[in-house]
Amino acid sequence: MAYLNEHYLKLKSGYLFPEIARRVNVFCQDNPKAAQHLIRCGIGDVTEPLPPAVIGALHQAVDEMSRRETFRGYGPEQGYEFLREAIAQNDYRDRGLEIAADEIFVSDGSKCDCGNILDVLGHQNRIGLMDPVYPVYVDTNVMAGHTAAADESGAYPGLTYLPCGPGNGFVPQPPPERLDIIYLCYPNNPTGAVATREQLSAWVNYASKNQAILLYDAAYEAYITDPEIPHSIYEIPGARECAIEFRSFSKNGGFTGLRCAFTVVPKTLLASTGNGQSSSLHPLWLRRSSTKFNGVSYVVQRAAEALYTADGKTQVRQLIDHYLANASVLREGARAAGLEVFGGVNAPYIWAQAPRGITSWQAFDSILHEANVVITPGAGFGRNGEGFFRVSAFNSRANAEEVARRLQRLKW
């Protein structure tokens, strides 16, 4: 008899975004007229087209695939050298950071990598993660059998949740207990918070002392405007020995539909066997990539390379500036509506506190029904997200301005 992986049965059946979609569908069916001017600021998906430099590179790569002499079949599973070199140079060496091209692994998405990284880690690790949290970190640990069934609050025993709120600026301090693997995400999804050099240094020190590993998700790095905020965990001395960094082209180049990201696994990062022998994780991740993956589409890798050209950089800057200006409009609109607002300065997300006594889902329903705007209820990201909601700045300027106006007309 074939057995299934029972840990999947512990997962809550309704993932956040399907439940949002369900409520939006019901609303649209019941209110066809209002549905016509519905504005979606829920899911964090880009809205602007791909930059011209990317479009040009794609067409050229497609033409190469049409001729026998320039056709490309299987590429290197880790990614083409041309792209890994461009990443190493622009994202790291130009910032004075020592990351070699062969420490970079090109993939089809950060979500995939954040999940797949558990493949090369032991099941006995004690896992820490922020709350509120990107649900993928939690769910992939549940699937891997690292938790018991969820408790009444929706938390999974077996994981250590590090509360984030206005009190700590949404950046947890390292805890007194020993954790082995800690997920950190800055600029943060969903709160839009960033971590300072001092805060990240505290985590690198903690990891060094405990031989722990930081899984550092920097998918929103391009949105950092404050010159004092680190763009990479490797700006912190000692991070090459304790951190894996996840980056994405989704939110800078607008690649959510094209699919390309990368993960940095420094060769100096060690982990341990059960009997205490240290070993580099790099060859394990390389082995995973070459056995369970076949590389990213050649044409997409050429598109990602184009983001690092002079034109590409200018065009990415314009995209980011567009979304950040939206964030500013939304932030001011929410403030003018009397809400306490976080994020939106170094991130494309506004994290707003609903008026006292109103839950996240009540806020969701009010904003949907009264303002005809879709946001994301904070409770969907964990216990400490209760009472908050996320507004995405991925939209047209006109829509951002309209949402700002509608928020101010809300009667809570």
Added chain:
Amino acid sequence: MAYLNEHYLKLKSGYLFPEIARRVNVFCQDNPKAAQHLIRCGIGDVTEPLPPAVIGALHQAVDEMSRRETFRGYGPEQGYEFLREAIAQNDYRDRGLEIAADEIFVSDGSKCDCGNILDVLGHQNRIGLMDPVYPVYVDTNVMAGHTAAADESGAYPGLTYLPCGPGNGFVPQPPPERLDIIYLCYPNNPTGAVATREQLSAWVNYASKNQAILLYDAAYEAYITDPEIPHSIYEIPGARECAIEFRSFSKNGGFTGLRCAFTVVPKTLLASTGNGQSSSLHPLWLRRSSTKFNGVSYVVQRAAEALYTADGKTQVRQLIDHYLANASVLREGARAAGLEVFGGVNAPYIWAQAPRGITSWQAFDSILHEANVVITPGAGFGRNGEGFFRVSAFNSRANAEEVARRLQRLKW
């Protein structure tokens, strides 16, 4: 202290193809003149450019991504409806097979899916696989902790190897013992063998009786020329209740560098919890896909869709006919060289038996040094591959003809 997944340390360090590459490099450095006319028939990678229908669809999809009105961000993780519908209609319904579009999962490669499928299966399953075997089936089970360390022959205790050879036409019969998960690959890589309706029926009956699951890898389905040979496991009554099918656009459309494949998980396929409760695997695989994957690039899905147009079908047929004609040339060449030859009729691989007493790697070295041709030693696919070698038909006609000539000049 962070722990690594120790099961990775059981993997043999030299994967087959890196070892081949190493020997080829040494040869080329030592023999620069001979290296100039080296012909590669090793790795199964296509050589011909993408069909014009695909190129046209790619350019059009790229243009869509350049305009705000037609830009696509995140797509459905399971794949766009337009592609899943085209697959369901052309690959299944047109053959009278009941597979719904929502039972199809579009992915970036069959290799990924063959590995990832273990995520939704329990660790207590008894695993059966053919020998010789596509190494990914073995290695992903080692990584998941389903085996002990390899024995001296390279086999992993904990897996049940089903010997394949000339005696059984490279199609194993179901064993007397109970297995829970069985990998079957037809047309077979590496042997080029196909399974008849009767042979597949025996496996479906076995799986039904034992509530086992067949993982049916049909990546080379397009090469079947014999009208009596099933193209899909779902041609066998009862397979919807016991089989998952893996398909790929790599070897029909030439997508090895573009990346697109699909997996069929029928909703009627059940697996069991540890305490004997049956549950459908479909929602688990859907949950895995939406949590650990973000869908295939939109432009690549449009490219795959184009393979199902009238022009696309004609162009794919021409590609397949080209490679199959190469296979025929190689097959006749190897026969004329006095070798016993299998495969190459319904598959792009020739499986040749080296003269008595010559090992696979000796054959590899002889053919490299004397004929300046790269083949794949059969022993790299398992114990029962010893004494055989694989010749890939993915090449130009001129190269295939030259290889056929050179094989005949070999002095063993």
